[in-house]
Amino acid sequence: MTPYPTERIALFIDGANLYSAAKALNADLDFSRLLEMYRANGVLVRAYYFTAVIEGEEFSPIKPLVDWLDYNGFTVVTKPVKRFTDAQGHSRTKGNMDIEIAVDMLELAPRVDHVVLFSGDGDFRRLVQAVQAKGVRVTVVSTMKSQPPQIADELRRQADAFVELNDLLPEIGRPRTPGASPSARVFDQ
Numbered sequence: 001m002t003p004y005p006t007e008r009i010a011l012f013i014d015g016a017n018l019y020s021a022a023k024a025l026n027a028d029l030d031f032s033r034l035l036e037m038y039r040a041n042g043v044l045v046r047a048y049y050f051t052a053v054i055e056g057e058e059f060s061p062i063k064p065l066v067d068w069l070d071y072n073g074f075t076v077v078t079k080p081v082k083r084f085t086d087a088q089g090h091s092r093t094k095g096n097m098d099i100e101i102a103v104d105m106l107e108l109a110p111r112v113d114h115v116v117l118f119s120g121d122g123d124f125r126r127l128v129q130a131v132q133a134k135g136v137r138v139t140v141v142s143t144m145k146s147q148p149p150q151i152a153d154e155l156r157r158q159a160d161a162f163v164e165l166n167d168l169l170p171e172i173g174r175p176r177t178p179g180a181s182p183s184a185r186v187f188d189q
Contacts, residue, residue, distance in 0.1 A: 015051030024146030052095020122152025
């Protein structure tokens, strides 16, 4: 769904989910070009990037990306990863950002015309429905062209429009660099 030139737009990027989708397409994303693309097509009110971070580590592969995004036009929302031991005694990490995305999207909804959600997480179907009830159009960006697809069918159906991430790669992507730092960490959810 193409935004109208005077439309107020907000981007909501589920970092771990978008990273998984881009990785499945064997691509890295150029977040600077992503911002430029949306600024050229409407009035970009806010661009949020949500990710969990591991605190206390000397080096975190997500830290350079978070710092760059924070200094280059994104509102970065982070929270610490929680460590726990599962029933089998395995150490696990959890860094789900769904509540933060939902709260920020609902709070901003009265001030925008169009929300673009970069996530394929089916848990967001009800959030999309609630934002639509406030008169906001919602576009979801993810991919069906990976195996398995990264978009939940119920989220794709609820959105006003679905944009295939693979179709955006000529504008906002670049081939994946072997051994490069990830653009987001993936955690068990």
